[in-house]
Amino acid sequence: MDFPFEPYRIKVVEKIQRVSREERLRLLTEAGHNVFKVPSTAIYVDLLTDSGTGAMSDLQWAALMTGDEAYACSRSFADFESTIRDIFGYRHVIPTHQGRAAEGLLFAVAVKPGQVVPNNIHFDTTRANVEHVGGIALDCIDDAGLDPALEAPFKGDMSLKKLAHAFEKYGVARIPFVMLTITNNSGGGQPVSMANAKAVSAFCRERGVPLIFDACRFAENAWFIQQREPGYRETAIKDICREMFALGDGCTMSAKKDALVNIGGFLCLNDDTWAQGATNLLILREGFPTYGGLAGRDLAAVAQGLREVLDPDYLAYRIGQVARLGTRLDEHGVPFVRPTGGHAVYLDASRMLPHLPQSQFPAQVVTAALYLIGGVRAVEIGSLMFEHRDPDTGKLVPPAMELVRLAVPRRVYTHTQLDYVASVCAEVMALGERLRGLEITWEPPTLRHFTAKLRPIGGGPLLREA
Numbered sequence: 332m333d334f335p336f337e338p339y340r341i342k343v344v345e346k347i348q349r350v351s352r353e354e355r356l357r358l359l360t361e362a363g364h365n366v367f368k369v370p371s372t373a374i375y376v377d378l379l380t381d382s383g384t385g386a387m388s389d390l391q392w393a394a395l396m397t398g399d400e401a402y403a404c405s406r407s408f409a410d411f412e413s414t415i416r417d418i419f420g421y422r423h424v425i426p427t428h429q430g431r432a433a434e435g436l437l438f439a440v441a442v443k444p445g446q447v448v449p450n451n452i453h454f455d456t457t458r459a460n461v462e463h464v465g466g467i468a469l470d471c472i473d474d475a476g477l478d479p480a481l482e483a484p485f486k487g488d489m490s491l492k493k494l495a496h497a498f499e500k501y502g503v504a505r506i507p508f509v510m511l512t513i514t515n516n517s518g519g520g521q522p523v524s525m526a527n528a529k530a531v532s533a534f535c536r537e538r539g540v541p542l543i544f545d546a547c548r549f550a551e552n553a554w555f556i557q558q559r560e561p562g563y564r565e566t567a568i569k570d571i572c573r574e575m576f577a578l579g580d581g582c583t584m585s586a587k588k589d590a591l592v593n594i595g596g597f598l599c600l601n602d603d604t605w606a607q608g609a610t611n612l613l614i615l616r617e618g619f620p621t622y623g624g625l626a627g628r629d630l631a632a633v634a635q636g637l638r639e640v641l642d643p644d645y646l647a648y649r650i651g652q653v654a655r656l657g658t659r660l661d662e663h664g665v666p667f668v669r670p671t672g673g674h675a676v677y678l679d680a681s682r683m684l685p686h687l688p689q690s691q692f693p694a695q696v697v698t699a700a701l702y703l704i705g706g707v708r709a710v711e712i713g714s715l716m717f718e719h720r721d722p723d724t725g726k727l728v729p730p731a732m733e734l735v736r737l738a739v740p741r742r743v744y745t746h747t748q749l750d751y752v753a754s755v756c757a758e759v760m761a762l763g764e765r766l767r768g769l770e771i772t773w774e775p776p777t778l779r780h781f782t783a784k785l786r787p788i789g790g791g792p793l794l795r796e797a
């Protein structure tokens with residue numbers, strides 16, 4: 332595979348700092364080995380998330396200047412709404428300040444306590460929002476998506492068998508809708524095929540149950556379909572998106588991903604009653620229905636970003652850059668989820684540090700060590716984030732995989748900076764048994780990975796003396 336070069340030139344730059352190893356050790360210890368709490372000024376390459384961390388284009392910055400700040404029915408909202416309708420095709424477009432606000436509105440109006448929401452894999456905020464209203468968040472990913480070593484084109488696909496089993500077990504009355512996350516963030520940023528979306532859609536329609544997309548990375552997903560799924564090579568990205576969304580009844584969206592902005596989101600729905608309920612809540616929590624917690628200029632930047640993200644040159648470069656990072660890791664022998672995803676590479680922490688059991692948070696150990704060794708910030712997607720109670724047995728269940736996500740911000744880092752990241756990963760892996768396991772010293776009741784504090788088991792340093 333060749334890796335297309337950047338289809339842009341750089342107009343504005345931001346200086347980044349390298350702080351000393353001693354300083355990093357001090358900051359890491361102070362942060363309770365949780366890199367969410369390390370100041371960004373002390374981070375060299377920040378791959379914590381691709382959410383809201385992208386660089387906007389000159390046209391987006393221009394849109395910020397020309398945004399219409401009218402409270403009601405602004406020109407910027409009209410642009411936002413028509414651009415979204417054009418791509419997504421749903422009747423109601425409800426602006427929110429980010430993705431989880433869209434989730435919160437949807438689940439508040441459509442999920443009752445005890446009801447079950449199947450998804451390929453719920454993203455962490457999605458799961459937390461379902462559980463917040465008393466619902467059960469059920470993952471129905473195809474087994475292929477749980478095998479980190481398997482090379483397959485569409486490892487985000489939902490298992491129709493698991494979905495059917497959920498309907499048998501809980502009954503259709505307990506399932507208000509089904510969700511499909513494109514691309515599947517928590518399962519490695521892997522795409523969902525059009526064939527799978529069609530099958531899930533047909534299954535849902537037969538039972539009269541709506542299908543809602545978690546559409547955060549819809550353009551990246553469409554690019555994978557164009558490149559990998561038979562029959563789509565000549566289909567335009569936008570047409571693939573339209574075909575996909577026509578299979579569903581609405582979507583939640585974090586504009587901080589594929590709308591190429593730093594803040595924003597929306598909820599789209601075809602159902603008038605749900606849309607009315609969500610709009611009532613929107614007014615209560617977010618703002619008037621034509622701005623929903625955003626400034627007019629933000630809406631304008633989202634509209635422009637949505638037009639830009641469909642550019643095939645952008646997508647080829649974007650996904651190529653992530654694939655290139657995978658190639659560099661391969662050269663160093665660092666294991667990761669195969670193939671690389673659209674927005675991130677997911678290191679396989681269990682194989683990088685095989686001496687650590689899941690109970691000692693191997694993925695969090697790798698995350699902490701990446702910062703200590705190279706000033707690189709990644710995010711743990713393992714037991715710290717996803718350990719949960721089984722709704723039937725009440726027992727704690729560890730997640731299937733211990734992953735560390737290297738999320739690549741859009742249009743921000745150069746190939747050279749990502750080469751550096753690959754070499755830091757190799758250095759961490761080479762430390763092997765010198766890295767000790769972690770234990771939690773404090774955790775909040777929900778979404779604990781954001782704020783939990785940890786320490787090396789029994790105290791002492793993370794890295795043993797050689």
Ligand SMILES: *Cc1c(COP(=O)(O)O)cnc(C)c1O
Nearest residue numbers: 429430431454456516547585587
């Ligand atoms: C980021 C994300 C969300 C939540 O969006 P926020 O804008 O961070 O609130 C939901 N689902 C998926 C798949 C995401 O990646």
